[in-house]
Amino acid sequence: MHIPDGILPITISAAGYATSGAATWYSLRKIGQKEDAQASIPKASLLTAVFFVASWIHIPVPPTSVHLVLNGLLGAVLGYYAFPAILIGLFFQAVMFQHGGLTTLGVNATMMGVPALLAFFVFRLRRVVGKDRRWGVGVFGFLAGATGLGVAALIAWGLLVATIPAHLDAEAERASIYALTLAHMPLIVLEGIFTALVALFLHRVKPELLKD
């Protein structure tokens, strides 16, 4: 899902950096308003590393296996730290594994990070049914996971459609983009389920990890 260097026109790359900058500024401001912001930095940092590593876990989906994106789970657990965490995670991936790109860092961060923040808000909604209700954690965990990947896929779709090179057969291109997006549907459900399962695990073992 990471967009590599070299494809996107520079206007989009620049816009991506602008939106990332804004989202980072917003997140840092919200973080600064919390009273124990400093104590949360080691937590957020180590959890960023965990999410980076956790995305290497293979989920067998015959005939192959997939790596989950987990940006929804990251949003649910890290809250406002989710955007900086994703920015840093993508930076590591681009620099260490040449996965994604540096000119496209802003675009990729916006594509994964904004849905992560949305997933956080979705997960927070569980207080409507009572924060500590198990089924609330499960249902809203599912919704958060699905939101994370779903909105990211939507943004990716929008980007691809907007940057179709003029001489590409527009119909065929649009059709293949629709097909790709549809192929993501089962993955979106899988992310939702996995996020719910992990949220339930945390709720049982260490509920303060899910505290807002």
Added chain:
Amino acid sequence: MGSALSISRLTFSYPDHPNVLQGIDLQVMLGERVGLIGPNGAGKTTLFLLACGVLKPKAGRISLFGEPVQPGDFHPEIGMVFQHPDDQLFCPSVWDDVAFGPQNLGLSKAEVASRVETALSLTGALELASRPPHHLSGGEKRMVSIAGVLAMCPRLIIYDEPSANLDIRSRRRLISFLQTSKETILIASHDLELVLEVCDRVILLDEGRVVADGEPREKMGDVELMEAHGLERPHSLAYHAEPHHGYSGKVVNV
């Protein structure tokens, strides 16, 4: 001889674990080398965190070098070497990690550099300066974490299980280092032979209370006392038909 650490009627509970410490009275004088022994869950680490001001007591008073300890304040005169070096080595390079403390003391760059070099030399870790912590062996990590604390020039150093997971050579290097250190030290350890070789006083802690306090060979040689509190008499203090342990407990050639 002045008092380094003075604890009186200290009580502490965790939310899920009441009465971790029950009315502890303890005095450590300047220059003493005190070993703290006891089973897991006795409250040793909790006691250390209270002495450093990281935790707030439920009741009781703690003073460091005559000044009361304010929980949450920064007390550079006391340093603590954690049980797991990975919890303490959080900077990406050895040099940076050892410099962390002096930088927070507001020292000039030159002074920071001088402190770092001195600390690394004392612990024999000078050539590791540019390495990242995850490239170090267990023994190297241990000495670097000690250097990080030494660089702040504390007057009292607390060691929490310093020889855990060390190989024989690293353990021997650690013991030699501790034997020659000039600070007042307080060591919690399951490694009873280390305590015998390094400390001149031992305190036995069990279920949040001080059960014994005195000369190491005498207290740790008391089989009934040790076994009553989940410990064993160190091998070197056992009766031997052919004595082969030197005074400090180390095996000598027969």
Added chain:
Amino acid sequence: MIDGLDRYACLDSSLHRWDPRCKFVGLIALMFAFSFVQDLRLLPAMLAVTSGLYAASRMPLAFLLTRLRTPAVFVVVVATLLPFISGTTVIARIGPLILRQEGTVAMALIVVKFISILTISLVLFGTAPFLTTIKALQALGLPPILGDMTLLAYRYLYEIGNDLETMERAMGLRGFRARRFSSHTLDVLASLAGTMLVRSYEQSERVYKAMTLRGYGHSPRPRAQFHRMVCIRAHFRDWAGLAGVFLVAASFVAMEIWLRGLGG
């Protein structure tokens, strides 16, 4: 795993000696200049500049090729598909396949730009220890929270990666095979992820205690918290290098605009 990046950071070349702040700004500008290019005629110059910079770094070619191996998949897909599916102007027919001009041009642009930008980024991050580059970013104005988070995350990445490996091995030794897609598999893998989160969370609490015990949050100079750049003055040659690279980047942009104006 992640180690490979720093491997050649200890070599000696003009790029290794370049002030990391100037290097960062200059090479990023160059990457963006390359990204701006849409004209085929600038590609040979792009390749020339890229190979020149890589050669100047004295890093071995094998290193570049290893690093390009993973993203090469993307390149191969693009190279194979685009010339045959994109565009209307026919260049050649190979059996049933029709080679189209627009697609071939697009492919050439994407492939060359991709490889060039990747190579420049390898030069940027391979010629200095990762830590030094992050400090350069901090010196350039990276917000302290981001800087602290990056360094802490980088520090613990290895341990956590090793933990994952160890746990997977332990699971395997007790008979778990993640082969079937089933609710049991998902449960186990979710527990694995959850366990890693909990362990790191608990470790982070201990790390925070260790940090506060050595003064984190109590620094008399609040901005000088964590990892301040050891003061290196940039010399004239560092600025000259920066100016040179800016000039090259600007030339690419100017040429691109001019060629577009010509209707090329």
